[in-house]
Amino acid sequence: MAVLLAGVGVALAAIVVGALAPHRQRVLYANALTALAGVLVGGAAIAALVTRTTPHAHTGALLPLAGASLRLDALGASLEVTVALVVTAAALFSIGYAHGASASRPAVALQAAFALGVLLVPVAGDVVTFLSAWEAMAATSLALLLVEHDRPAARSAALWYGAMTQGGAAAITLGMLLAAAVAHTTSLAGMAAAGVGGPVAVVAFLATVAGFASKAGAVPLHVWLPRAHPEASTPVSAMMSGAMTALGLYGIARVDLGILTMIGRWWWVGVLVLAAASALYGALHAATATDLKRLLAYSTIDAMGLGLIGLAAAGELRAGGAPRAAATLIVGVLIALGAHGAYKTLLFLATGLVERATGTRNLDLLGGLASTMARTSSLVAVAVASAVGVPLAAGFVGEWLEIEGLVAGLAGRDPGGVAATLLGLVALALTSGLTAVAMVKLLGIGFLGRPRSDGARAAREPHGIVIVALALPALATLALGIVPGPAVAVAERAAVELGGMRVAGLRGDLGGIAVGASASALRPLALLAGLVGAALVFRVLARAGARGVRRTAAWACGRRELSARMQYTATSFAEPVQRVFADVLRPDVDVTLTHEDESRDIERVLTYQSSVADAVESGLYRPVIRGADALGRRARALANGSVHRYLAYGLLVLLAVLVVLR
Amino acid sequence: MTGLAGAVIDLAAVAVLVIGVAGLWRRDLRALVGLLRIQGIALALVAASTAATQHDVGLGVTAVLVVVVKAGVVPTLLGRVARSDPGARESAPFINVPSSLVLAAALVGLAVVVGAPLHALAPGRAAALAPLGLATVLTGYLLLVTRRRALSQVVGLLVIDNGVALMTFLLTAGVPLIVELGGSLDVLLVVVVLRALLGTMRARLGNVALDELRELHD
Incomplete structure (x- = not known):
């Protein structure tokens, strides 16, 4: 506990330093302190997981009503490791990156406060502490959006985000207070032990799911996300995406799975449907987006949708009498959140570097960065592998466990349960495919090939701490992907804490993971050894046979004459997807032809413009906003x-x- | 002794309300300020009598404070404003005097009806009078809403404050001195600020009928 409290203290010091110190020291010391706080808190979480203890602290002062209470149980600690990694990487990155408005006094202090907020949410031990930390996180992230308030896009994003985050916080407050009132305690552990049921639990369930899902960017509450992520400064969007959205799912796991245990399974099926829609919607938009940060924002919606599918299916399975499959799913979601935190942080930070080096985030204008920004590109490749779900990267482990859980949930269930589980499975499969399109596009169009603009041609690799900050999550991705056993073993404890579920036979050790009776197992270390062995053999054989080989120029597909205009652009790469899903995406395509003067048969210029607006935003939110506006105008009288x-x-x-109250 | 103090409390509490209603009746601004002064004295009497029955030194100090602020400093400040514009009258209130007196009667009735449960808060003779405080608050509010002159509105605000003070004296047998001190200082500050504001407004605009300031609203 002492380490955790020290971490919180250091984070507080970072805020003070950020608010008071002069420019150069401000950026360096505040972010270094934040990174140190991340290391300390993450270390405390890992220590709690390894020693299988649940440190806690309580003080009657600090907060009104119930005082402040911190508690680091297995679920919170599992999440906290992810959050701490994201915070540390983002803070280290800021040291070498922050300049201009994002190095101003308020920006640096607010960023440190935001980091403290996200670090505190998973360790909050009671309702008041949780809500306070949640509000601190929401308010500081909102203020951070307004750091560059002279841009209209930033103001509009802040407006959307403010409405969604405050509405969500209000719903969460309502739901948690209702649950606390029924349970007669405000301690989260006490509420979980008491169990909350009845009609109040349904209201609390709906309110908290809506609030947490809006933070996790679930459709149709996602509209803030594609606006806020591109407008925030790079480290802030990395923290928002890697840590804050994951905390939305943490809230659902903690409150809805852990406390409202007596909720009916069909409520969970409803959440599952929403989650499936959310994952697909996010993946589709990610596949068609051309702005890097917008792509990553939609990919966050997609990843969180997959996580929500796992949690909702777990809730349904537990209520439907299949706790083993449910526990496997929860472990899978926790691992997937860790993987997502690492790779999404890396991608956002890399996007910041690319934007600074080339002056653009538009994929259609990038390309060829693999040769000019080699280290950044190879780190991005690791992240993309994780996002796509390539074995040996962390993303694969989470996805594999989720599929294992869903498949296990099919056996011996009633038709309704089978249908719900199948829906989750199909959505997961389809989403994974679309995610692969988006991520391959990101790497292939953005980093491989030839540069498509002068900016991309002139890009230079940055040096120093920013690359270290990128390497940190890449290492975590590979470590979790190659040796997932220990992480699975500790995450299993979290699943057990969530309402007494037990994974019989989900064993994780250094060699790999094995899922009980179905005898299915994942052994990445063996796979790695096999791959390395095969490569060595191949190399030896190639060298042995090299004596008789004559070197000559191969047929190069006419490569020497290839120009940047001959390769795929991001738009053309995604065009088939956009065409197939045109009914969902409703793209706005515009083709303009200009003819030569002498002949109408010779075309001179052909412009093709394609843009995909958010259909949910224009279809659902615009009418609401118009109505509210009209009401406001009328009320002006x-x-x-x-x-x-x-x-x-x-x-x-x-x-x-x-008269009413008499 | 207790009987005498009780009678004084009864009388003074009723006086606070009656003077509030009289504020609706008088249209001469100087007379209005005079009424406010008398109301302050009546309020102080309530506090002093309660202090005497309860042997509460803090409440006694509060009573002195009430005399100084509500019967002394504030009316004097407002009186200066009134004198600087001799003959100023509340020429045309939004609701004429007879109608506002009828309304005030209705409000007093309402206050007695809805204020009845207040007695349960602090059983005792004085607490039964608490609806008078509520009635004074409502009367002051009516003054605030229906009068055009800025000075009459300040008086309305102070009548509301006196009503709140009356209610606290009757219900809680006096709030802690520090709270009363804070409240009185707030009122004093408001009056000082408003007086300065009134002076500026008169210098700029020539008259102080708030009704005519409508165009400034955007």
């Missing part, structure tokens, strides 16, 4: 500027309150 009228309103309300 009530306020005509007369002081007496306002005073009379006050008197009338006072009288009404007196």
Whole structure:
């Protein structure tokens, strides 16, 4: 516990330093302190997981009503490791990256405060502490969006984000207070032990799921995400995507799976349907997006949708009498969140580097970075492998466990349960495919091939700490992908904590993971050894046979004459997907032809423009906003500027309150 | 002794309300300020009598404070404003005097009806009078809503404050001195600020009928 408290103290110091120190020291020391806080808190979480203890601390002061209470149980600690990794990487990156508006006093201090907020949410031990940490996280991230408030896009993003995050926080507050009132305690552990049921639990379930899902970017509450991520500064969007959205799913696991245990299974099926829609929607938009950060934002929606599928299916399976499969799913989601935190942080940070080196985030104008920014590109490749689900990278482990859990959930269930589980499985499969399209596009169009603009041609690799910050999550990705056993073993404890589920036979050790009776196993270390062995053999054989080989120029597909215009662009790469899913995406395509003067048969210029707007935003939110606006205009007549009228309103309300309350 | 103090409390509490209603009746601004002064004295009497029955030194100090602020400093400050514009009258209130007196009667009735449960908060003779405080608050509010002159509105605000103070004296047998001190200082500050504001407004605009300031609202 001491280490955890020290971490919190260091994070507080980082805020103070960020607010007070002069420019150069500010960026360096505040971010170094934040990184140190991340290391300390992450270390405390790992220690708690390894020693199988649950450190906790409580003080009656600090917060009103119940005081502040910190508790590091297996679920919180599993999440905290991810969050700490993201915070550390983002803070280290900021040291070498922050300049201009994002190095100003408020920006640096707010970023440190945001880091503290995300670090505190998973260790909060009671409702008041949880809600306070949640609000700190939400408010500071909102303020961080406004750091560059002179840009209209940033203001509009902040407006959307503010409405969604505050509405979500209100729903969460309502739901958690209702649950606490029924359980007669505000301690999260106590509430989980008491178990909350009845009609109040349904209201609490709906409110908290809506609130947490909006933070996790679930459709149709996702609209803030593709706006906020591109507008925030790079380290902040990395923290938002890698840590904050994951905390939305953490909230669902903690409150809805852990506390509202008596909820009916069909509520979970509803969440599952929403999650499946969310994952597919995010993946589709990611596949068609050309702005790097927008692509990553939609890919966050997609990844969180997959996680939500896992949690919802786990809730349904547990209620439907298949706790083993449910526990496997929860372990899978926890691992997947860790993997997502690492690779998404890396990708966002790399995007920041690319944008600074080339001056653009538009994939259609990038390309050829593999030769000019070699180290960044190879690190990005690791992240992309993890996102796509290539074995030996972390993303694969989470996805594999989720599929194992869903498949196990098919056996011996009633038709309704089978249908729900199948829906999850199909959505997972389809989403994985579309994610692969998006990620291959990111790496292939953005980093391979030839440069498509002068900016991309002139790109230079940055040096120093920013590359270290990128390497940190890459190492974590590979470590988790190659030796997933220990992580699975500790995550299993979290699943056991969530309402007494037990994974019989889900064994994780250094060699790999084995899932009980179905005898299916994952042994990445063996795979790696096999791959290395095969490569060595191949190399030896190639050298042995090299004596008789004559070197000559191969047929190079006419490669020497290839120009940048002959290769795929991001738009053309995604065009088939966009065409197939045109009904969902509703793309706005515009082709303009200009003819030569002398002949109408010879075309001179052909411009093709294609843009994909968010159909949910225009179809669902615009009418609501228009309605609210019209109501506001009409209500303006009530306020005509007369002081007496306002005073009379006050008197009338006072009288009404007196009469109603008597 | 207790009987005498009880009678004084009864009388003074009723006086606070009656003076509040009289504020609706008088249209001369200087007379209005005079009424406010008398109301302050009546309020102080309530506090002093309660202090005497309960042998509460803090409440006694509060009573002195009430006399100084509500019957002394504040009316004097407002009186200066009123004197600087001699003959100023509340020429045309939004609701004429007879109608506002009828309304005030209705509000007092309402206050007695809805204020009845207040007695349960602090059983005792004084607490039964608490609806008078509520009635004073409502009367002050009516003054605030229906009068055009800025000075009358300040008086309305102070009548509300006196009503709240009356209610606290009757219900809780006096709030802690520090709270009363804070409240009184707030009122004093408001009056000082408003007086400065009134002076500026008169210098810029020539008259102080708030009703005509409507165009500034955007």
